Amino acid sequence: xxxxxxxxxxxxxxxEAGSLTRAAACLRMTQPGLSTQLRRIENTLGGALFDRRRSxxxxxxxxxxxxxxxxxxxxxxxxxxxxTARRQAAPGRIRIGSVGAPLLAHLVLATRRFLPEAEVTxxxxxxxxxxxxxxxxxxxxxxxxxxxxxxxLPPREGVALVPxxxxxxxxxxxxxxxxxxxxxxxxxxxxxxxxxxxxxDTDRTREYWSSACAAAxxxxxxxxxxxxxxxxxxxxxxxxxxxxxxxxxxxxxVVVRPLAGNPLWYRHVLxxxxxxxxxxxxxxxxxxxxxxxxxxxAASPVYARWRRRHPEAARLPSAGPSFPGG
Numbered sequence: 001x002x003x004x005x006x007x008x009x010x011x012x013x014x015x016e017a018g019s020l021t022r023a024a025a026c027l028r029m030t031q032p033g034l035s036t037q038l039r040r041i042e043n044t045l046g047g048a049l050f051d052r053r054r055s056x057x058x059x060x061x062x063x064x065x066x067x068x069x070x071x072x073x074x075x076x077x078x079x080x081x082x083x084t085a086r087r088q089a090a091p092g093r094i095r096i097g098s099v100g101a102p103l104l105a106h107l108v109l110a111t112r113r114f115l116p117e118a119e120v121t122x123x124x125x126x127x128x129x130x131x132x133x134x135x136x137x138x139x140x141x142x143x144x145x146x147x148x149x150x151x152x153l154p155p156r157e158g159v160a161l162v163p164x165x166x167x168x169x170x171x172x173x174x175x176x177x178x179x180x181x182x183x184x185x186x187x188x189x190x191x192x193x194x195x196x197x198x199x200x201d202t203d204r205t206r207e208y209w210s211s212a213c214a215a216a217x218x219x220x221x222x223x224x225x226x227x228x229x230x231x232x233x234x235x236x237x238x239x240x241x242x243x244x245x246x247x248x249x250x251x252x253x254v255v256v257r258p259l260a261g262n263p264l265w266y267r268h269v270l271x272x273x274x275x276x277x278x279x280x281x282x283x284x285x286x287x288x289x290x291x292x293x294x295x296x297x298a299a300s301p302v303y304a305r306w307r308r309r310h311p312e313a314a315r316l317p318s319a320g321p322s323f324p325g326g
Contacts, residue, residue, distance in 0.1 A: 005077055006130070007041045008070040011049060014038065015067055019056040028129075028154045033207045036200060081137060094277065096122040097131040097143035100228065101268060102247050103164075104144055106292030111142065113288065114281040126198070126227065128153060128269075135159045135271055142272040142285075148208040149265055160279070162270050162286055165293060167313070168306065169264035171257045172235050172244040179241075184260040191218030196231045196240035209243060212264050246303040247296050256302045262310075268293070 010027065014034075017023035024034040042049055049063035059067055094111050098104035104122060111120050125131050128145040135143055136156040145161070147153050153161055171185040177193075179185050191213045200206045213220055224234050234240045236253035245266055248256050270286055272278045278285060297304055307313060 003041070003044050005074070007037075007044075008074060010034070010037060011041060011063075011066060012070050012074065014050065014057060015059055015063070018058075020052075022056075028151075029204070030150075030207065033204060036207075040200070081139070092118050094118045094120045094142070095140045096120060097134055097140045098122065098124050099128050099131065099144060099146050100124065100126060101144050101146055101245065102296050103268060103270075103289055103293060106289045107142060107144055107270070107285070109292070110281075110285045110288035111278065114284060115277060118277070132156055132159065132271065135273055138273065140273075141276040142270070142278050144289075145269040145271050147267050147269060148205070150211075151204045151208060152267075153269060153271075158274050160272050160274050160282060162282070164268040164270055164286065164290060166265055166267045167246040167303070168258060168262045169243050169266050170246050170248065170302070171259055172232075172242040172248065173255050173257060174235055174238040174241070175253050175255050176238065177241065177255075180255045180257065182257060184258045186260045187213065187263050188216045188218050190241055190259070191216065191220035193220070193241045194224070194239065195220045195222040196224040196226050196234040196242045197222045198227045198231070199225055209264070216263065246306065247293075247300045249300065250302070256300075258302070258306050 010023075013027055014020060014023040017026060020034055020038070021031050024031045027034065029037075038049070045062075045066060047062040048060050049066055050057040050059055094115060096104065096107055096111060098107070104124070108120055108122060111118065125134075128147060131140065131143045131145055132153055134140040136159050145153060155161065171179070171190055173180045173185070179189060179193075197206050197209065210219075224231075224240050226234055231242055232251070232254060235242055236251075243264065244256060246256075246258075250256050270289060272282060272285075297307060
């Protein structure tokens with residue numbers, strides 16, 4: 001793992017909170033997830049940063065050394081980000097961000113429709129939390145985000161977060177896999193096979209998957225860490241199974257199947273800056289992206305069949321932020 005600025009923020013948050021539990025709450029993480037990330041940071045830096053005690057955590061001598069550098073570095077980084085955001089926020093330029101979801105093109109098209117004279121640019125990041133930071137800091141005007149139950153995006157000052165739709169998470173299988181013949185795949189049976197999973201330190205998806213498998217009484221082996229095209233190729237080669245968004249387009253060699261009982265969910269969220277040029281078009285933009293989502297559904301046969309069997313899930317835009325069963 002390469003050390004990133006956000007890792008320095010994590011270390012500082014733990015030191016300020018004096019407890020992994022309190023720091024996890026401030027960072028909107030689970031305590032086990034934060035502990036795992038701290039171990040990765042310590043392995044990267046080459047030493048323990050905190051002594052764990054019953055009363056909380058206390059920086060080690062090495063930790064104090066790292067904290068001194070982090071506290072000296074972060075203000076300069078924040079100032080740099082603020083200055084570059086101001087310079088990039090040129091009149092007539094709209095900056096769009098997106099996680100790995102199928103709605104980016106529809107958000108760009110909606111932006112061009114409502115602001116035809118604007119120059120629209122986009123960039124993608126794996127983590128919705130990083131994009132939310134960009135929105136709050138004025139480095140983006142709007143974004144496609146997403147979250148899972150228990151990992152809901154935290155409110156940020158100046159940012160509108162509007163749920164669009166909640167969809168089930170599906171199984172991603174090699175076309176020749178025995179479970180590919182199933183109409184719906186039990187998560188417990190899927191967990192009996194090797195998995196390809198995203199990196200644990202880029203997003204909380206892997207943590208969410210693990211918690212769902214634990215609830216099903218399984219802890220799958222995950223020998224392959226990959227994202228995007230690399231993950232798909234591992235599945236196509238028959239080396240692993242994985243999970244995917246319901247709108248994932250099947251390609252030769254891989255198939256998508258619903259999970260029995262719908263144990264996992266993903267929520268698409270649109271976000272924009274409340275003082276930005278898109279704020280007055282929020283409702284219309286939401287409707288345009290929702291119409292685009294339905295086009296995507298129509299092109300995803302497995303998901304389209306699932307929605308016909310679950311009409312209660314067919315409402316767009318979402319009436320509220322809750323997940324099924326929440």
